[in-house]
Amino acid sequence: xxxxxxxxxxxxCIWLSGCGDGRSSAETFAxxxxxxxxxxxxxxxxxxxxxxxxxxxxxxxxxxxxxVRPDPQNEAGVLPGAAEYWESSVDAQEWTFRLYRNGVWSxxxxxxxxxxxxxxxxxxxxxxxxxxxxxxYPIQGAEAYxxxxxxxxxxxxxxxxxxxxxxxxxxxxxxxxxxxxxxTWSPVPAHHVEANGGMLDRRSRWxxxxxxxxNGAYVADDHHLNNYLxxxxxxxxxxxxxxxxxxxxxxxxxxxxxxxxxxLGGKLHITNNVPPEMISYAAAKAPQDFCRDPYYxxxxxxxxxxxxxxxxxxxxxxxxxxxxxxxxxxxxxxxAGSPTFCFTPPGxxxxxxxxxxxxxxxxxxxxxxxxxxxxxxxxxxAGFPTLVLMTTSRDVQRIMAxxxxxxxxxxLGVHVEIRSCEWTAYKAAQxxxxxxxxxxxxxxxxxxxxxxxxxWRSGGGNNCTGWQNEEFDSLTNTAATTGNAEIRRNSLQQAxxxxxxxxxxxxxxxxxxxxxxxxxxxxxxxxxxLDNFPLDAVEVVP
Amino acid sequence: xxxxxxxxxNSLWKDARQRLYRNRAAMAALCFMVLMxxxxxxxPLFPCIANPNATNLDNIAAPCSWAHPFGxxxxxxxxxxxxxxxxRISLLVGMVATMVxxxxxxxxxxxxxxxxxxxxxxxxxxxxxxxxxxxxxLVIVFSLSIEEPGRELTENLIILTGWSRESIAPIMGLxxxxxxxxxxxxxxxxxxxxxxxxxxxxxxxxxAARSLGLGHLRILFRHIAPNLMGTVVVYTTLAVPGIMLxxxxxxxxxxxxxxxxxxxxxxxxxxxxxxxxxxxxxxFPALFFCLTLxxxxxxxxxxxxxxxPKSAKD
Numbered sequence: 001x002x003x004x005x006x007x008x009x010x011x012x013c014i015w016l017s018g019c020g021d022g023r024s025s026a027e028t029f030a031x032x033x034x035x036x037x038x039x040x041x042x043x044x045x046x047x048x049x050x051x052x053x054x055x056x057x058x059x060x061x062x063x064x065x066x067x068v069r070p071d072p073q074n075e076a077g078v079l080p081g082a083a084e085y086w087e088s089s090v091d092a093q094e095w096t097f098r099l100y101r102n103g104v105w106s107x108x109x110x111x112x113x114x115x116x117x118x119x120x121x122x123x124x125x126x127x128x129x130x131x132x133x134x135x136x137y138p139i140q141g142a143e144a145y146x147x148x149x150x151x152x153x154x155x156x157x158x159x160x161x162x163x164x165x166x167x168x169x170x171x172x173x174x175x176x177x178x179x180x181x182x183x184t185w186s187p188v189p190a191h192h193v194e195a196n197g198g199m200l201d202r203r204s205r206w207x208x209x210x211x212x213x214x215n216g217a218y219v220a221d222d223h224h225l226n227n228y229l230x231x232x233x234x235x236x237x238x239x240x241x242x243x244x245x246x247x248x249x250x251x252x253x254x255x256x257x258x259x260x261x262x263x264l265g266g267k268l269h270i271t272n273n274v275p276p277e278m279i280s281y282a283a284a285k286a287p288q289d290f291c292r293d294p295y296y297x298x299x300x301x302x303x304x305x306x307x308x309x310x311x312x313x314x315x316x317x318x319x320x321x322x323x324x325x326x327x328x329x330x331x332x333x334x335x336a337g338s339p340t341f342c343f344t345p346p347g348x349x350x351x352x353x354x355x356x357x358x359x360x361x362x363x364x365x366x367x368x369x370x371x372x373x374x375x376x377x378x379x380x381x382a383g384f385p386t387l388v389l390m391t392t393s394r395d396v397q398r399i400m401a402x403x404x405x406x407x408x409x410x411x412l413g414v415h416v417e418i419r420s421c422e423w424t425a426y427k428a429a430q431x432x433x434x435x436x437x438x439x440x441x442x443x444x445x446x447x448x449x450x451x452x453x454x455x456w457r458s459g460g461g462n463n464c465t466g467w468q469n470e471e472f473d474s475l476t477n478t479a480a481t482t483g484n485a486e487i488r489r490n491s492l493q494q495a496x497x498x499x500x501x502x503x504x505x506x507x508x509x510x511x512x513x514x515x516x517x518x519x520x521x522x523x524x525x526x527x528x529x530l531d532n533f534p535l536d537a538v539e540v541v542p
Numbered sequence: 543x544x545x546x547x548x549x550x551x552n553s554l555w556k557d558a559r560q561r562l563y564r565n566r567a568a569m570a571a572l573c574f575m576v577l578m579x580x581x582x583x584x585x586p587l588f589p590c591i592a593n594p595n596a597t598n599l600d601n602i603a604a605p606c607s608w609a610h611p612f613g614x615x616x617x618x619x620x621x622x623x624x625x626x627x628x629x630r631i632s633l634l635v636g637m638v639a640t641m642v643x644x645x646x647x648x649x650x651x652x653x654x655x656x657x658x659x660x661x662x663x664x665x666x667x668x669x670x671x672x673x674x675x676x677x678x679x680l681v682i683v684f685s686l687s688i689e690e691p692g693r694e695l696t697e698n699l700i701i702l703t704g705w706s707r708e709s710i711a712p713i714m715g716l717x718x719x720x721x722x723x724x725x726x727x728x729x730x731x732x733x734x735x736x737x738x739x740x741x742x743x744x745x746x747x748x749x750a751a752r753s754l755g756l757g758h759l760r761i762l763f764r765h766i767a768p769n770l771m772g773t774v775v776v777y778t779t780l781a782v783p784g785i786m787l788x789x790x791x792x793x794x795x796x797x798x799x800x801x802x803x804x805x806x807x808x809x810x811x812x813x814x815x816x817x818x819x820x821x822x823x824x825x826f827p828a829l830f831f832c833l834t835l836x837x838x839x840x841x842x843x844x845x846x847x848x849x850x851p852k853s854a855k856d
Contacts, residue, residue, distance in 0.1 A: 257815035331599035406597040418801040
């Protein structure tokens with residue numbers, strides 16, 4: 001009898017809570033003009049100098065405005081951001097930005113060129129340890145300063161007056177405006193950072209949601225851990241009248257299955273990702289809403305080149321060759337990508353040179369892999385240590401890891417152990433190089449091949465493989481300083497070829513973005529190669 | 543001289559056994575458990591069961607067929623084999639971790655109850671403190687901290703004994719889990735054992751044993767412990783499902799068994815993600831898991847009614 005009562009009361013609870021006014025939260029929030037967006041993971045940090053994840057960048061982009069802002073209509077173009085207008089020298093090496101004179105931070109403090117200088121010094125400061133500092137290396141003297149070899153006064157960032165910022169670059173950089181769209185180039189409120197522990201305090205609380213000061217379209221509103229982070233319009237924002245929405249809620253949903261299910265249950269307006277196995281289901285359930293966009297992104301495995309057997313380049317190449325990428329992409333990823341042996345995705349006027357093994361058949365590659373492994377002293381995997389393959393807890397990555405684990409065991413006799421970590425633990429382990437093999441992805445920060453190739457420079461903050469090569473560094477330096485587009489492209493191609501030949505990474509495929517976006521509630525959202533569509537331009541309609 | 547009619551008296555255990563035999567639900571549960579253990583531990587030895595970790599990318603998420611009675615999973619692995627091998631791990635965790643908890647709890651409770659006084663107070667306050675800490679969190683921290691020594695142990699075992707890695711790695715990988723769950727799951731049992739010990743300690747036969755000059759250890763393990771067995775058996779049977787649930791919780795959040803091996807917990811998680819697309823992947827492991835939990839609960843209830851009939855009237 002008690003059981004029956006229990007069942008009845010549970011059912012009635014579900015029925016009561018499910019009823020409400022009969023509207024889904026997507027509808028309710030659309031009526032309130034609040035955008036609900038799935039955002040992959042809980043942000044590591046909202047401090048643009050500490051964040052490295054795409055999910056963090058999406059939030060920061062709504063709350064901080066750089067010198068320029070993205071053009072919603074045209075991915076290659078930019079619109080005035082904090083800077084009203086700008087001019088460059090003929091060789092695109094010196095740039096002068098004129099800031100809006102009425103620009104203010106959300107606490108009313110005026111926004112000046114000194115805030116930009118303060119921000120650039122902070123991320124580049126050798127004692128701050130900014131992971132993304134190399135995004136600013138195009139600035140003259142920035143790399144030397146970041147490595148502690150030069151003084152700040154030698155770095156090419158100057159304030160001509162309070163509202164004029166002058167950047168002197170290493171070489172001609174016609175794509176600078178694209179770079180500036182990235183959150184690492186945002187200003188930070190110098191007065192506020194100083195009041196919260198100073199420039200070098202990595203634990204500063206200035207960027208917490210309850211203590212936020214920014215210059216973007218939105219300001220931080222509320223943060224419920226593992227529930228949502230919300231932003232609301234910045235009342236002092238210059239273009240506040242153009243904002244269509246009353247706020248955005250970012251929901252950290254790691255599990256793509258859960259996210260897709262939430263969307264179909266009317267709890268989201270835009271999702272981050274539909275897992276491969278759900279593609280046909282989602283496309284059938286919501287044909288109007290299912291989106292499949294090209295994406296400037298590569299899925300690959302990092303190899304820790306400083307550890308045990310992986311120090312041997314033959315072992316690394318053997319591991320790479322034994323993976324049947326075609327089967328992986330067609331069966332596991334369900335065609336949402338294209339298999340590759342290169343790192344940089346084709347596009348933005350660049351095509352990486354594929355290594356010769358790309359032309360072989362998979363059987364030939366496997367033969368070669370076995371020969372290489374035997375050559376390295378591990379014939380048929382005998383005596384090969386158990387390596388740890390680290391993945392995030394994302395399901396696609398786990399299935400992929402299990403597939404590759406089985407391929408290596410079958411073709412090479414090599415056994416790896418899969419360790420799936422929660423996102424922050426995964427990031428921490430990767431950055432301290434506490435792994436053997438790490439399932440990774442890299443999406444471009446700007447539309448240029450350099451965003452991929454330069455990742456592998458010696459000691460780069462996101463290199464994390466321990467691989468370094470002087471010739472590679474000098475080739476990328478040439479590319480960064482030459483004014484000639486042809487030489488630049490060739491240098492980058494050579495550098496990438498050199499890196500691929502040494503196998504610090506195993507490229508797997510260039511992925512596509514599969515996600516859901518409500519055709520009914522969302523207006524003015526266009527696909528972008530970089531997945532950086534400005535959310536302040538999106539409109540939610542009931 | 544005529545012998546008076548003489549009837550052999552029943553021992554308490556025999557009474558209990560008869561009461562258990564008469565309990566249909568408990569007997570059905572017992573049979574089910576025997577079959578389940580045989581299926582999980584003996585059936586996979588026959589070649590008709592496929593290799594649970596052999597992927598086949600050309601046969602992904604296939605429906606039920608003669609070759610694959612439960613179909614295949616998202617990587618083309620035979621689901622029946624995975625459910626059986628998963629059952630091995632789940633049952634093994636349930637049994638081994640319960641044994642660890644049983645041994646610790648029994649000895650701890652016996653000592654605490656038998657010595658009494660300040661020692662008892664101190665030991666029981668320690669249990670109170672451990673009770674106050676969140677169990678799952680402690681298990682996670684503990685199993686992570688002994689993961690590295692566990693891995694070294696595996697490597698040494700492989701070198702010392704020459705066993706193949708595939709045969710022992712799945713089991714050795716679980717050792718931290720066994721220890722962690724066992725080392726933290728003994729608290730309730732220790733309390734129960736202590737209370738019972740306090741009660742038995744004051745019985746006449748213990749006083750007699752003491753006055754005959756028997757040593758403490760002999761009294762503890764020869765005279766007190768056997769009289770606790772009824773309670774302990776019942777509690778243990780009822781604890782196994784709880785521990786299997788803990789294992790599946792840990793596997794659910796990625797801390798239990800390591801891929802590609804599976805337990806029922808991981809299979810259910812993988813199935814739950816894909817329930818709209820391939821419901822079989824959720825249905826079969828969940829069915830096996832639920833039935834096992836139910837059977838163990840029925841068996842535990844039956845044992846309690848049989849051994850301690852007074853408690854059944856509550």
